[in-house]
Amino acid sequence: MSDNSVIRTSGLDYNYSKEFRTLQDINLKVEKGNIYGFLGPNGSGKTTTLRLLLGLLEIQKGSIEIFGQHFQSNRTGILKRIGSxxxxxxxxxHLNAKENLEVYRAVYGASKSRIAEVLRIAGLEDTGRKAVKSFSLGMKQRLSIALALLPNPELLILDEPANGLDPNGIIELRAMVKKLNREEGMTILMSSHILSEVEKMVSHVGIIFKGKMLFQGALTELHNFQQKQSTLLLHTSDNEAAMNILHEYQPERLEEALSLSFDGIHQVADINRRLHSHDLDVYMLHPKENDLEQLFIDLTNKHI
Amino acid sequence: MNLLISLRSELLKIKGSSTWILTIIAAAIVPTLMIMIFDSDSREDLKSVSADPWNYYFGQARALLSMVFLPMFIVMISTMLPQIEYRNNTWKQVLTSPQPMWNIWLSRFMVVQLLIIVFLIAHSLLMGVSGVVLNTIHPAFKFYDHGVDWQKYLSGMFNTYISVAAISAIQFWAGIRIKNFILPIAIGFTLWLIAGFLFFEMPPGYADKYPFAFPLLSSFPKYAAVVPEVLWTSLAYTGLFLVIGYVDFRFRKVKG
Incomplete structure (x- = not known):
C-alpha cells in the first residue's frame, strides 16, 4: 500500500439480503489530500460503502484499510482521526448547537475553544440557546458539518452534505471544503448523487452504480474520458453515403441525422473535409461535447 | 478512552430532557399515594402507625415501591434513554465516535443506575415530606414523637436497589435492542405480571429464580431468610445480562 493512501478498500462486497448484492468488488482508493467525490444515483451503494468504512456495517467480504490500518484492529484510533x-x-x-458539540468535545479530546471555532466555520455562532429541533434543515446540516469538524480530522467523510442546503449554502459548502483541504490539509470523501454539485470542488471522482464502480480516477481523467465520449451530430445531402464514407467512426443513424463519436475537435475538421471531398452538402455539423452531468447519466445508463 | 468521558457524554445528552422530570414525578407517586391511603384509612391504621410511625410508614411504602412503581420506573427509563438516540437518529454518531464499544454500553448502563439512585433518593425525601404532611392532617399519628431507624431504612433501600439490578440489566438490553418504543415496555410489563403470578400463585422456589420477582421477595419480611441469596442472584443475573446484551450490541451486523 502506498504511503499516500488514506482509504483503500479491496474487493468489498456487501449484501443486505441473499437475493440482492448491494456492493460488488468495490476497490476504493482515496489518497492523502484528495477531495474525492463519490458519485452515484440514489440507491447505488454510496451510503452502504461509507457505513462500511466507518464500521456501522460489518464487513462481509473484502477488506478496508484506513490510514494504512485495518479498521477493526484500531477502531478508536482510526475514528479519532475521522469526522463524519x-x-x-x-x-x-432538545439541546442547543453548543450543547450538541459539547456532548462529543471530550470524546474527541477537542478544546473548548474548538466549539466556537467550528460554529463560526459553519456560520452558526449566533444561534444562542435555540434548541436544535427548531433549526431549519439547512442549519441542522451545517451543525452536523460542524460536529464532523470538531476533532479537526485528517479525514472528513460527508454523505450527501448538500442535502437541505439552499444554493447559497451549497456555494458556502464548496468554499469551506476547498478551504479545509487547502489550509488544513484535510482529505475529504464526499458522496453525492448530483455531479454538478461536486465537480467544482473535487480533485478525484469515483462513480458507483448498482453496487459496482464504473469509474475511478482524477477529475482530469474523467474529463479526458468525457472528451472521448463526445458525439457529433451530422446531417448531409446523402446520409447513407455519409455513413459509408465515415464508417471508421462507426456512425449511427438517427431519424434525420447521423451520430458518431469523435476524439478531439481536429477530427470534426477531418470529417467535414471527407464529406466535402465526396461532394456531399453538409447541412448540420454539431459537435456535442458531453458535460460531466451527461457523461454521468451515460455511464450509469449504459449499465442499466 | 476514559469511561468517565463516555459517562459525561451520556449525561450531557439528558441535560434538560424530560428524563429528570419523569424521574422526580415517578418518585413522587408512592409518597402521594401513601398520604391518600393513610388519610382515608386513618382510623384503622392509627394504632399500628402511632406505635412506630416512621418505620411502619416507610416499610409500607417500600413494599408498594418494590412491588409496582420501581420496576415500572425501570421499564420506562430503560426504554426512554435509548429512545433519545433512536428519535434523534444519533446512534450512528455515537458509534462512529472514538469510544470503545464497551464504554458506550457501560456508560449508558451507568446512567440508568444513576437515575434509579436519584429516583430512590427523591422517593426517600418525598416520603419524609409526605410523613410531615400526614402528621399535619392527622396529628394522632404522632410522627414527631418518634425517630427513624436509619440503619434499617438504608439497608432496606439498599436491598431494594440490588433486587432490581437484574431487571434494570434486562430492560436496558431490551431498550437498546428494540427500536420500537412500545415493545420493550410491553415485554417489561409482561415479565412483571409473570413475577406477580409466580410470587402469589406458585409454591415457593420459583420466584427466587425469576429476576422480576426479586424486589417482591426483598420487601416482604417473611422472606427475609432468602433475601441475601436473592440479592446475590440478582447481581449474578445483572452481570450475565449485561455481558449478553453487550455481545449482542457489539456484534450486531447493522449498527446505527
Whole structure:
C-alpha cells in the first residue's frame, strides 16, 4: 500500500439480503489530500460503502484499510482521526448547537475553544440557546458539518452534505471544503448523487452504480474520458453515403441525422473535409461535447 | 478512552430532557399515594402507625415501591434513554465516535443506575415530606414523637436497589435492542405480571429464580431468610445480562 493512501478498500462486497448484492468488488482508493467525490444515483451503494468504512456495517467480504490500518484492529484510533456526516443530521433536538458539540468535545479530546471555532466555520455562532429541533434543515446540516469538524480530522467523510442546503449554502459548502483541504490539509470523501454539485470542488471522482464502480480516477481523467465520449451530430445531402464514407467512426443513424463519436475537435475538421471531398452538402455539423452531468447519466445508463 | 468521558457524554445528552422530570414525578407517586391511603384509612391504621410511625410508614411504602412503581420506573427509563438516540437518529454518531464499544454500553448502563439512585433518593425525601404532611392532617399519628431507624431504612433501600439490578440489566438490553418504543415496555410489563403470578400463585422456589420477582421477595419480611441469596442472584443475573446484551450490541451486523 502506498504511503499516500488514506482509504483503500479491496474487493468489498456487501449484501443486505441473499437475493440482492448491494456492493460488488468495490476497490476504493482515496489518497492523502484528495477531495474525492463519490458519485452515484440514489440507491447505488454510496451510503452502504461509507457505513462500511466507518464500521456501522460489518464487513462481509473484502477488506478496508484506513490510514494504512485495518479498521477493526484500531477502531478508536482510526475514528479519532475521522469526522463524519452520514445521511440525515444526527443531532439531539432538545439541546442547543453548543450543547450538541459539547456532548462529543471530550470524546474527541477537542478544546473548548474548538466549539466556537467550528460554529463560526459553519456560520452558526449566533444561534444562542435555540434548541436544535427548531433549526431549519439547512442549519441542522451545517451543525452536523460542524460536529464532523470538531476533532479537526485528517479525514472528513460527508454523505450527501448538500442535502437541505439552499444554493447559497451549497456555494458556502464548496468554499469551506476547498478551504479545509487547502489550509488544513484535510482529505475529504464526499458522496453525492448530483455531479454538478461536486465537480467544482473535487480533485478525484469515483462513480458507483448498482453496487459496482464504473469509474475511478482524477477529475482530469474523467474529463479526458468525457472528451472521448463526445458525439457529433451530422446531417448531409446523402446520409447513407455519409455513413459509408465515415464508417471508421462507426456512425449511427438517427431519424434525420447521423451520430458518431469523435476524439478531439481536429477530427470534426477531418470529417467535414471527407464529406466535402465526396461532394456531399453538409447541412448540420454539431459537435456535442458531453458535460460531466451527461457523461454521468451515460455511464450509469449504459449499465442499466 | 476514559469511561468517565463516555459517562459525561451520556449525561450531557439528558441535560434538560424530560428524563429528570419523569424521574422526580415517578418518585413522587408512592409518597402521594401513601398520604391518600393513610388519610382515608386513618382510623384503622392509627394504632399500628402511632406505635412506630416512621418505620411502619416507610416499610409500607417500600413494599408498594418494590412491588409496582420501581420496576415500572425501570421499564420506562430503560426504554426512554435509548429512545433519545433512536428519535434523534444519533446512534450512528455515537458509534462512529472514538469510544470503545464497551464504554458506550457501560456508560449508558451507568446512567440508568444513576437515575434509579436519584429516583430512590427523591422517593426517600418525598416520603419524609409526605410523613410531615400526614402528621399535619392527622396529628394522632404522632410522627414527631418518634425517630427513624436509619440503619434499617438504608439497608432496606439498599436491598431494594440490588433486587432490581437484574431487571434494570434486562430492560436496558431490551431498550437498546428494540427500536420500537412500545415493545420493550410491553415485554417489561409482561415479565412483571409473570413475577406477580409466580410470587402469589406458585409454591415457593420459583420466584427466587425469576429476576422480576426479586424486589417482591426483598420487601416482604417473611422472606427475609432468602433475601441475601436473592440479592446475590440478582447481581449474578445483572452481570450475565449485561455481558449478553453487550455481545449482542457489539456484534450486531447493522449498527446505527
Amino acid at each position: 456526516l452520514i445521511e440525515i443530521p444526527s443531532l439531539y433536538g
